Amino acid sequence: MSALIEAIEAEAHGNFREALERYEKLTGSGPLLDRVGIYQALARCNEKLGRLPQAGAWRRKAGQGYLALQDEEMARDERLYLALVEYRNAVQDLHGDSSLREVADEYAAVLKENFSGGAEGLTHEGLFAGAFFQALGNHLLAAKYFFDTAEAMSEQAADSGDRSARLAAVAAYERARDYATKAGRADVARVAQMRATDLSQEI
Structure with a gap:
């Protein structure tokens, strides 16, 4: 059976620990946009389990993934906004974590790009x-x-x-x-x- 389908089924059934284990095996292969989806799934599962620092790290990685996409993969305005959403979630999840200030600098840079037009x-x-x-x-x-x-x-x-x-x-x-x-x-x-x-x- 497809490893991705098994991971999604585990998440859909509320088996978040199992889903985490399965999703983690899928982070190193496939197109970047697909990997961003895996990062988001890992963030969701960690959030459901109350592991907010780990979730924040995956949200950050998803934001970085959106920023790394090329124009032929996604329009610039769209990927900038989606990156902003991920970074906003990341800084929320990382509240009180030692990595927050570093991630906040990246968040500020993404905000600046999104607000460049008002x-x-x-x-x-x-x-x-x-x-x-x-x-x-x-x-x-x-x-x-x-x-x-x-x-x-x-x-x-x-x-x-x-x-x-x-x-x-x-x-x-x-x-x-x-x-x-x-x-x-x-x-x-x-x-x-x-x-x-x-x-x-x-x-």
């Missing part, structure tokens, strides 16, 4: 990044992602007239102001405060 369509990712880097003590990056995401949310609120969206944008601007202040970027803090004040008047 934060539109990346609201959750931007807010998570702001909160993550704030917790890590990187107030400058926290301010950046809260501010950039607030800009996109503000535009969405203007288009939709959604009051809750405006409130969320104001909260994001206020966080950007606070963390920019802590990072010594008074200029960014002033702009964030102005945006928050102006938007609050529209609520």
Whole structure:
């Protein structure tokens, strides 16, 4: 029987330890995109077993795999976003682990690529990044992602007239102001405060 099918069946039946053993034998062969799928399966099984540091390591490897794909295998924007999702999961799984800061640097690089065209369509990712880097003590990056995401949310609120969206944008601007202040970027803090004040008047 196919080793891959046996691994998938074990996972589907909730036999995560058996699935881990079977998936681990499949990491060294096959096309890269298929191996990324194996890395993701290993991460899932480890997460189900409560082995978060091991899961985070596989999430990181899946993110690296997406980044290594070529244009003929997957469009650049798609693989960058999928890599971002894997890295976001990785830094969550690695919370408190000694490897977190190293992986956070890779996560920051992938975020930068994804946000190079703006934060539109990346609201959750931007807010998570702001909160993550704030917790890590990187107030400058926290301010950046809260501010950039607030800009996109503000535009969405203007288009939709959604009051809750405006409130969320104001909260994001206020966080950007606070963390920019802590990072010594008074200029960014002033702009964030102005945006928050102006938007609050529209609520």
